[in-house]
Amino acid sequence: MRIAIIGAGYVGLVSGACFSEFGIDVTCVDLDADKIKRLQDGEMPIYEPGLEDMVSANVKAGRLHFTTDLATAVQSADAALITVGTPSRRGEGHADLSFVYSAAEEIAKAIESFTVIITKSTVPVGTGREVSRIISKARPDADFEIVSNPEFLREGSAIDDFMRPDRVIIGLENDRAKELMQELYRPLYLIETPILFTGLETAELSKYATNAFLAAKITFINEIADLCEQVGADVYDVARGLGLDGRIGRKFLHPGPGFGGSCFPKDTMALVRTAESAGSPMRIIETVIDVNDKRKLAMAARIIDHCGGSVQGKKIAVLGLAFKPNTDDMRESASLDILPALRDAGAIIRAYDPESMEEAKKLLNGMEWCETAYEAMENADALVILTEWNEFRLLDLERCKTLLSRPLMIDLRNIYDPSAMAAAGIEYKCIGRPRVAGDATQQTGHATE
Numbered sequence: 001m002r003i004a005i006i007g008a009g010y011v012g013l014v015s016g017a018c019f020s021e022f023g024i025d026v027t028c029v030d031l032d033a034d035k036i037k038r039l040q041d042g043e044m045p046i047y048e049p050g051l052e053d054m055v056s057a058n059v060k061a062g063r064l065h066f067t068t069d070l071a072t073a074v075q076s077a078d079a080a081l082i083t084v085g086t087p088s089r090r091g092e093g094h095a096d097l098s099f100v101y102s103a104a105e106e107i108a109k110a111i112e113s114f115t116v117i118i119t120k121s122t123v124p125v126g127t128g129r130e131v132s133r134i135i136s137k138a139r140p141d142a143d144f145e146i147v148s149n150p151e152f153l154r155e156g157s158a159i160d161d162f163m164r165p166d167r168v169i170i171g172l173e174n175d176r177a178k179e180l181m182q183e184l185y186r187p188l189y190l191i192e193t194p195i196l197f198t199g200l201e202t203a204e205l206s207k208y209a210t211n212a213f214l215a216a217k218i219t220f221i222n223e224i225a226d227l228c229e230q231v232g233a234d235v236y237d238v239a240r241g242l243g244l245d246g247r248i249g250r251k252f253l254h255p256g257p258g259f260g261g262s263c264f265p266k267d268t269m270a271l272v273r274t275a276e277s278a279g280s281p282m283r284i285i286e287t288v289i290d291v292n293d294k295r296k297l298a299m300a301a302r303i304i305d306h307c308g309g310s311v312q313g314k315k316i317a318v319l320g321l322a323f324k325p326n327t328d329d330m331r332e333s334a335s336l337d338i339l340p341a342l343r344d345a346g347a348i349i350r351a352y353d354p355e356s357m358e359e360a361k362k363l364l365n366g367m368e369w370c371e372t373a374y375e376a377m378e379n380a381d382a383l384v385i386l387t388e389w390n391e392f393r394l395l396d397l398e399r400c401k402t403l404l405s406r407p408l409m410i411d412l413r414n415i416y417d418p419s420a421m422a423a424a425g426i427e428y429k430c431i432g433r434p435r436v437a438g439d440a441t442q443q444t445g446h447a448t449e
Contacts, residue, residue, distance in 0.1 A: 012083035020058035074110035093269035108138035150207035156326030171203025225255035225432025235432025260323035260332035300341035312346030317380035320387025321353035
């Protein structure tokens with residue numbers, strides 16, 4: 001089987017590498033000639049654990065190819081997968097489908113025999129039918145079928161998500177398309193992965209419903225964490241109690257500074273706009289968006305409060321800039337709201353992230369960029385953890401105390417144990433956990449939460 005993947009971004013590149021690992025002949029197409037040249041030279045345009053090795057192995061095996069020539073790739077393909085971006089339209093919140101529709105027009109020109117057109121991009125309900133209309137209008141003679149096959153890849157664990165998914169959702173209306181999709185995902189049938197065949201609209205909505213629910217779950221535990229601080233409860237014990245309920249589950253119950261990334265912010269907003277257009281408003285998700293936006297700025301105020309009510313002229317060491325670990329993705333990261341607010345309040349920010357520094361430099365001004373976590377801490381008045389990279393979980397606490405002008409750690413990811421930090425003599429501020437009796441805060445007399 002041969003497939004063409006239109007768009008060599010995050011979804012397209014990961015999907016292409018994984019399908020080629022299944023033994024399928026894959027050609028990834030992108031209009032960005034520089035990106036294609038880099039991929040042909042073995043250079044990854046994104047950071048994703050395990051991706052470089054998988055791409056390299058399958059290129060060497062002759063199963064994975066990169067090109068700017070969409071027509072040639074599609075002409076020889078059994079299926080064409082659309083994996084282009086669907087960002088929010090500026091100021092509106094609706095998904096921008098211009099890249100999807102442009103890809104459909106180009107695919108229409110290239111089709112020579114029966115081809116299954118698979119939309120993996122996250123798209124609103126009705127997009128598949130519009131793609132079908134575009135292709136039919138451009139090529140009334142074209143023999144094709146439309147399939148909606150949304151991706152559920154988590155940045156940082158995308159390869160495992162693809163190779164061992166919880167489920168695969170496939171929306172279609174034709175047996176010929178179903179046969180091809182069954183062959184495409186044959187390796188997952190062998191490991192008994194649940195594969196749900198449904199209609200186009202159902203598949204399209206399933207992706208948005210999933211991301212909106214997970215965003216709501218994150219926002220819920222964040223608000224529970226705030227309540228825990230006020231009443232002396234421990235959010236982690238509350239989360240364990242919630243997670244042991246089979247109806248709820250333990251995942252996405254980790255409090256933090258608010259969700260970000262390439263999916264949740266834009267997909268929740270797109271779902272709200274779709275619901276408004278359909279006359280069925282999503283009030284819960286509207287609130288989730290509002291609460292999450294306000295939370296990020298509230299985290300800046302929290303840091304300032306922990307620093308004694310002012311950060312004017314104070315050095316703040318910041319560890320982590322990407323929206324989550326194991327990715328260099330800065331899109332909608334909490335750092336993009338928190339750090340400018342601290343800078344505007346007069347703080348001198350010394351920042352470090354293992355992978356996202358180059359991207360962060362394009363988006364954040366007025367920062368001091370450091371090459372290591374410990375360099376960032378030198379003579380800093382506080383240490384702030386924004387992203388839970390593994391290397392931040394095992395910091396040398398004695399070295400931290402030596403480097404910091406004040407042993408204050410503000411951990412917005414709760415990666416340390418409050419009792420252990422108190423024993424180490426570090427003033428530890430986290431989210432949703434009660435203060436430990438006899439901790440460094442009481443010993444030094446600094447302002448408490």
